[in-house]
Amino acid sequence: MASKRIEIMDTTLRDGEQTSGVSFSASEKLTIAKLLLEELKVDRIEIASARVSEGEFQAVKNITKWAKDNNYLDKVEVLTFVDKGVSIDWMIEAGAVVQNLLTKGSLNHLTYQLKKTADQHFSEISETIALASSKGIKTNIYLEDWSNGMRNSKDYVFQFLEFLSTQKVDRIMLPDTLGILTPPESYEFVKEIKEKYPDLHFDFHAHNDYDLSVANVMSALNAGADGLHLTVNGMGERAGNAPMASTIAMINDFMPTIEIGVNEKVLFTVSKLVENFSGIMIPANKPVIGANVFTQTAGIHADGDNKKNLYFSDLMPERFGRTRKYALGKASGKANIQKNLQELGLSLNDNDLKKVTQRIIELGDKKEVVTKEDLPYIISDVLDSYSYEEHTKVNSYVLTHAKGLKPSTTVSITIDGDTYEEIASGDGQFDAFMNALRKIYMMRDENLPDLIDYAVRIPPGSHSDALCETIITWKNGKNEFKTRGLDSDQTVSAIKATEKMLNIITN
Template sequence: MEKRRIEIMDTTLRDGEQTSGVSFTASEKLTLAKLLLEELRVDRIEVASARVSEGEFDSVRQITAWAAEKGLLPRVEVLTFVDGGASLNWMEQAGAQVQNLLTKGSLNHLKYQLKKTPEKHFSDIREVIAKAGEQGVRTNIYLEDWSNGMRNSPEYVYEFLDFLDTQPIDRIMLPDTLGVLTPGETREFLEDIIGRYPDGHIDFHGHNDYDLSVANVMEAVSAGVHGLHLTVNGMGERAGNAPLASVVAVLNDFMPEVAIGVSETSLFKVSKLVSAFTGIGIPANKPIVGDNVFTQTAGIHADGDNKKNLYFNDLMPERFGRKRKYALGKTSGKANIQKNLQELGLTLNDEELRKVTARIIELGDKKEKVTREDLPYIISDVLGSGSHQQRVFIRSYVLTHAKGLQPSTTVSLEIEGENYEAHAQGDGQFDAFMNALRKVYRSLKRPLPTLVDYAVRIPPGSNSDALCETVITWRQDDREFTTRGLDSDQTVSAIKATEKMLNIG
């Protein structure tokens, strides 16, 4: 049986731009238009509202010039208004050929916003459609607030649709403008309309105010709609529109009777780019494109994945150009760590793995985030501590830093079984710590190596805030050597590097 083809219209560049605080530049709009049509392969894009601004005009003109060269101009659409043809003139100058004419889909909007009768509204719409035909512009019709129209004034909606059935238009686009429909209503209303107008092309445009947009899209498709309006990352006014990535996955996995042309592997890339352009982050738990959605955190899940992929579902990350990750933290078990070690090409014996697991759990209890890239440094820090016989232990210390007072440190050391304590001030907390050490070593008439270089950094390759690496170079007589400390606190990591020096020097 041949699958029913569903058109996907992306309206990120128009309706998505109505997200509070979002405004794309002309170059950003052109970049996204190219990606949406050529790489993501959506069927149509709605790129702007007519007569909004000079910048909007420039962006549309750039997009239409590119689309005309590529033979894609019929797939570029602009929102227009019933304004006696002013929007059409704007479109003509911008080079656009398809208008999405905004009309009133509820009697409430018509009465109180436009203050018109249905007859006057239909007459004005007829004039705009006729003028569009004269200018070679194709017309789609939005019935704004259609969902409330179906609830409160269905007679008006059907009168309107009867009128549109006589007009030379391509598509009727039915928006749940305020995101108020339940899935049951969505299916009921659309089945009725599609049954009455079987030759029409019906689009559904869902909003997400009750977090029902994806469910409503599923019901719209089951009811027989021909097209869907979606946005990248679910951008849009208030709670946004139906999200492109989630809808694509749902249609592909749960609705085998329909087919779409969108490329799943490009969804994540486009999502990240839209996030970068808008400055609006993607929630970590957002389906398909969130940072955490292909990350197993609990060790039992990683163990289950090792045993016949027990915690996998059909949403395999490779479908979307992504990879599965295994988080490192206080709920990590050995299986999580082993998964990450495999990715890095590292192996540990059982005792080494136990020590590293304990250290990661310790960091997790401090609410620190640990990434795979931190693992080599944790391994080095934990396992390297046993590479020499420790004679000097920094048992405790107090670091103080207060406005108007010089930083100070009190330190307690154990050297070859004997305890020593000293207090000192310095130009900073670590300088005060070193001055206190020098007091102890002077009392023992033992020399301390000289600090030559001190560097603090996030471990190379890491993208987390869990660990701070301090690398200190020391000189003793004619010899230079380096020690390294690792901790979530900068000063503590320096003290750990110093303790290693005390046992080497």
């Protein structure tokens, strides 16, 4: 079967900007436009609606100037209106040469919004197209509410299409404006139109209100659609538009007779930039571009990946400039941890690996977030913990810190089977904890080592919820030694390091 080249039009800067709360600056729009055309290599971009604002006008001027200088001007499109040439004048001033003219694709919209007859509407459209042509502007036509038009007023839609077939129009754009179509309807409606007008170019524009946009796009392509309208991250009004990344991956993997020019390697890069500019965060589980979609959590999956990549699919992360990750948490098995250790260039024997695995599971049970960068700290902490016999155990403690009052701590510990409880205050919570311990050891006629250094570190790039490693250097007579503690709370990690010290001096 012969392949067919499909145009991809990105409307992130126009329809995508209709996402609630999103407004790109002129410089952001220019940056995104450059990335879309030069790096992602979409065929066309829709960048604005005419007559919106002075800021929008300046943004369009910036983009059209750059596009003209770089031979992209015919790929830059602006949404316009049937308004006796006002939109066309706006376009000319802004330097744009392709209009996407918004018209009524359903009898319901025509009757109740415009309050006009079909002949009146067609006549005004014809005048607008002729005026645009006389000014050197090319025209594409949006049939707004086309999907409802096909459901409820099909005769009107075909009357409209018959009229458009006589006009100087490059593309007819079929929007599922309210996202109401099902995949069978998308196929049926597009196929019926393409069979009647095989020589006309039809774009399909899907919305995602029922989470069916990608499925509808697939059906429309199977029915013969010539172009698609997509947005980065699926941005757009309400539930958004058909998402660029998922759609491109779907076409490349499941539609071998469809050719597209999009460079999927930069999909993730563009998505992250748009996320930053828009302030709309990408869901962690969003296909292709979400933070978690190439992360294996279950240990059995990591084990399967070690055995002839049993849990791999064609949706490989490297295609999109990403890497596979193996999550560390309560579902982790040894295989997950080994994968992360390999990336860090570390190795453990089976016995030590078992101990580290158990510690990670314990952290996961407490809902701690464990990252690959935490692993060296966890390994150090775990292996250090097994280097001595436990004679002393910190049973419990209460740390208090109130404004205007000295911090205080109540501590309960067991030493060689005897349990002690003491209260003390100090200059900080850890100092109060140490003062309480000193009281207990004074009762036993024993001295504690001196604390001579106290260092805290977290893995590079971590956030406020990161695991924290506290390394304390102690001096006991002439001897110095270090202990480590690991926890997401700095004071608790110091207490864990101190508990190790107590066991070392007891052994």
